[in-house]
Amino acid sequence: MSAAPLDRWALGRALTRMANASTAERARAAPREAPRQVARRIGITGAPGAGKSTLVGHLALERLSKGRLGVLAVDPSSPKSGGAILGDRVRMDDLERSTELYIRSLGSRRTCDGLADNLPEMLDIMDEFGFDEVLLETVGIGQAEYAVRAQVDTLVLVLLPDSGDTVQAMKAGIMEMADIFVVNKSDLPGAQKMATDIQRIAAVLRPPAGAWRPPILLASASQPDSIRALSQAIDQHQAWRGADPQWRTQLRAQRARYRLRRLLEMRAAEAIAGQGDDFVDLPMAEQLTAVLAAMRAALAL
Ligand SMILES: Nc1nc2c(ncn2[C@@H]2O[C@H](COP(=O)(O)OP(=O)(O)OP(=O)(O)O)[C@@H](O)[C@H]2O)c(=O)[nH]1
Numbered sequence: 029m030s031a032a033p034l035d036r037w038a039l040g041r042a043l044t045r046m047a048n049a050s051t052a053e054r055a056r057a058a059p060r061e062a063p064r065q066v067a068r069r070i071g072i073t074g075a076p077g078a079g080k081s082t083l084v085g086h087l088a089l090e091r092l093s094k095g096r097l098g099v100l101a102v103d104p105s106s107p108k109s110g111g112a113i114l115g116d117r118v119r120m121d122d123l124e125r126s127t128e129l130y131i132r133s134l135g136s137r138r139t140c141d142g143l144a145d146n147l148p149e150m151l152d153i154m155d156e157f158g159f160d161e162v163l164l165e166t167v168g169i170g171q172a173e174y175a176v177r178a179q180v181d182t183l184v185l186v187l188l189p190d191s192g193d194t195v196q197a198m199k200a201g202i203m204e205m206a207d208i209f210v211v212n213k214s215d216l217p218g219a220q221k222m223a224t225d226i227q228r229i230a231a232v233l234r235p236p237a238g239a240w241r242p243p244i245l246l247a248s249a250s251q252p253d254s255i256r257a258l259s260q261a262i263d264q265h266q267a268w269r270g271a272d273p274q275w276r277t278q279l280r281a282q283r284a285r286y287r288l289r290r291l292l293e294m295r296a297a298e299a300i301a302g303q304g305d306d307f308v309d310l311p312m313a314e315q316l317t318a319v320l321a322a323m324r325a326a327l328a329l
Pocket residue numbers: 075076077078079080081082083114115116117167212213214215216247248249250
């Protein structure tokens with residue numbers, strides 16, 4: 029547990045400032061050394077309306093005893109209140125009583141991968157404020173799973189009972205990325221069939237010996253046992269991860285690369301958009317020179 033009390037006002041301000049930071053400001057904000065404390069990062073992703081917020085709310089109640097807990101919800105639509113973020117089935121008074129819980133909604137703005145623009149930096153801020161764990165809700169819109177993968181230690185993919193076609197469509201890519209599958213709303217028909225479908229696909233993938241084998245769980249907001257089982261699966265995955273001495277170093281390298289790539293992608297998009305009409309008629313080499321010059325200037329390099 030963190031000793032210093034949580035300064036919500038300072039945290040809120042730091043997150044807001046980072047949410048609105050320009051690319052150049054972000055470049056300056058990159059940490060030079062590893063933070064003293066790194067929060068466990070649990071990603072909860074899945075299709076719109078899969079019940080992610082409701083699940084995150086119940087998980088937050090279940091995991092509050094593990095220390096300072098942050099909930100960040102990347103909301104592609106409008107910013108919502110804390111209550112709406114956590115779905116409509118959780119008793120908010122239980123959560124709000126806690127001084128060690130912080131809930132925040134982040135708009136996904138202009139990014140196409142469904143993550144907030146400055147999410148890596150905002151997660152660093154959570155580390156600085158001594159969080160033990162961060163639950164990150166993102167809407168899975170294809171690329172989102174790839175983007176969120178680099179940001180979290182444990183990725184939970186939330187699926188619905190009645191989406192047999194979706195499993196076919198998502199195929200191996202996303203299946204290989206998730207650490208835990210949850211067939212949510214298992215009070216509705218078709219949950220077991222969905223779980224069996226995932227099992228079949230997972231069996232074909234054949235993970236190498238020693239690899240994590242993602243559990244396939246059924247969950248429902250109305251069944252507290254199912255939330256507890258999910259929470260335990262998260263703990264098991266965290267323990268498995270932590271047993272690998274190389275893991276933290278690899279994770280840090282992976283996140284650093286992702287951060288840089290994202291910074292360059294955003295700046296490149298801005299630099300291209302800022303070129304005049306005659307730009308498209310220039311030879312490619314000149315286009316590149318112009319774009320790189322604009323990027324250098326914007327990043328104040
Ligand atoms: N039957 C059933 N309905 C549920 C369950 N969990 C959530 N819901 C309902 O599903 C709807 C969507 O729930 P949310 O938790 O907001 O889903 P979400 O995935 O966060 O939605 P977005 O953030 O908008 O993508 C709500 O009407 C919930 O009441 C469940 O376990 N069973």
